[in-house]
């Protein structure tokens with residue numbers, strides 16, 4: 001049973017899914033790009049490892065799974081909230097969003113969720129399929145790791161979306177934040193272990209990164225998936241991941257009220 | 269119904285640098301300039317009124333409308349809709365109002381008109397039956413029925429405005445805010461829109477607040493005018509009462525048989541050409557009948573014409589007055 005107020009967000013989400021299927025034309029370009037990056041990275045790791053094993057028992061085979069799953073996760077971490085805010089402020093259509101009896105962030109979230117559901121079919125499945133065909137079938141280390149993986153992916157998505165939303169709030173009060181959003185995007189890619197796992201980084205740097213929220217987006221679920229850390233270690237890190245979700249949720253709650261008060265509306 | 273108390277809005281305009289460097293720098297420290305768009309407005313609107321909110325370009329009308337509709341948060345002061353502070357309780361309070369901006373649409377470009385309506389039905393949680401009832405009413409006033417299947421991107425401006433008006437009425441708001449609704453419309457569409465406003469006002473008792481630069485809108489619709497300039501209230505009252513106060517005169521045009529210019533102690537001569545003389549006189553001091561009989565006793569008159577001060581004169585004078593003060 002959904003409360004009636006929840007139902008309107010469900011409908012926004014549904015509208016978005018239908019729209020994504022009707023109007024998305026850039027799907028193939030996106031899949032192609034992702035696949036090229038994925039395959040190149042996978043073969044880079046293969047060439048680098050040869051038949052050797054890394055100190056925590058990682059093999060070239062593990063790295064290929066890591067790469068495929070990183071590409072798959074990157075689809076799940078697609079968010080539109082920053083662009084959505086930025087564009088609405090630029091065009092002044094934020095006025096329309098605000099005159100409706102909705103929680104605007106609830107609406108942005110519902111829209112992102114709708115997009116995501118469309119992307120599961122439009123991007124995630126094709127990439128998983130292409131990865132399996134061109135590289136290898138990315139099997140999880142053990143069946144018993146599945147629940148932990150699922151939970152940590154959901155927490156990752158929460159960290160990722162909250163970070164995007166908090167960054168997006170800057171755009172309420174300033175017109176162009178594009179440059180900043182780009183920097184953030186690339187920083188996350190680098191610092192989250194999405195391309196290079198942080199066990200390859202120098203110890204001191206890995207230490208710093210472990211204290212930031214970003215490694216809890218990619219690195220942790222991927223470690224669980226390929227089984228590159230002990231159970232106790234994983235549990236400890238999932239706790240930190242959960243704490244980050246709570247911290248970011250608190251910041252989000254705090255800032256969202258304030259930022260809406262400062263909304264800028266362009267044009268008559 | 270609506271109470272506006274000591275309402276202020278300042279815009280912070282920042283001179284931001286270019287590129288990434290400029291963006292980063294402006295996050296921490298930037299040159300800011302404050303523009304006072306609305307500087308202390310106070311007024312009250314009763315249920316069932318149609319209020320024209322007028323003033324020259326840049327006087328703060330749209331800014332005020334945005335604060336009254338919960339879109340912008342006032343720098344200080346408050347707007348109460350039905351006793352509720354809309355900035356504070358935006359989500360609940362916006363249910364009671366409908367908004368149409370002539371210059372932007374709330375209709376979804378990618379959807380058919382009916383699909384946007386359906387989305388709004390869900391967002392406002394309108395019962396299917398009520399929704400169909402409203403659509404029927406809207407169809408009888410605006411002929412919206414034939415547009416329902418049309419993609420919004422293919423609509424003309426006039427059709428789009430009809431769509432927006434219907435969208436704003438779906439949840440049966442108590443107050444309707446219209447910011448320059450007739451902008452860009454042809455005579456027929458303007459007529460339809462004015463008829464619509466009058467009808468929802470009489471049939472449904474909807475309170476209407478509109479801004480416009482169209483004198484016809486003002487003359488036909490507004491019982492009450494609120495005139496602002498530089499974000500300050502300049503005048504507030506009945507249209508006829510404002511006319512009486514700002515332009516309490518008439519013009520009498522007299523055509524004589526000869527080319528002469530008779531004078532009258534209480535009338536001022538505006539122009540005299542050929543046989544025609546135009547007199548301006550105060551309504552308070554002199555009746556038209558008296559003036560005509562006085563003049564005709566001096567010289568035989570062939571024809572006369574009386575003009576009230578036009579609404580355009582009123583607006584021009586009201587705006588000019590506000591610039592001086």
Ligand SMILES: Nc1ncnc2c1ncn2[C@@H]1O[C@H](COP(=O)(O)OP(=O)(O)OP(=O)(O)O)[C@@H](O)[C@H]1O
Pocket residue numbers: 264265266267268279280281303304305323324325326327328329330331332
């Ligand atoms: N987003 C904004 N940022 C900065 N200044 C703004 C912004 N919007 C409006 N202003 C300024 O506030 C003042 C009032 O603008 P507003 O749009 O309320 O006027 P208006 O009465 O609606 O004018 P018009 O009749 O031209 O529509 C103007 O000086 C305008 O330049």
Ligand SMILES: [Mg+2]
Pocket residue numbers: 268329330331447
């Ligand atoms: Mg305006």
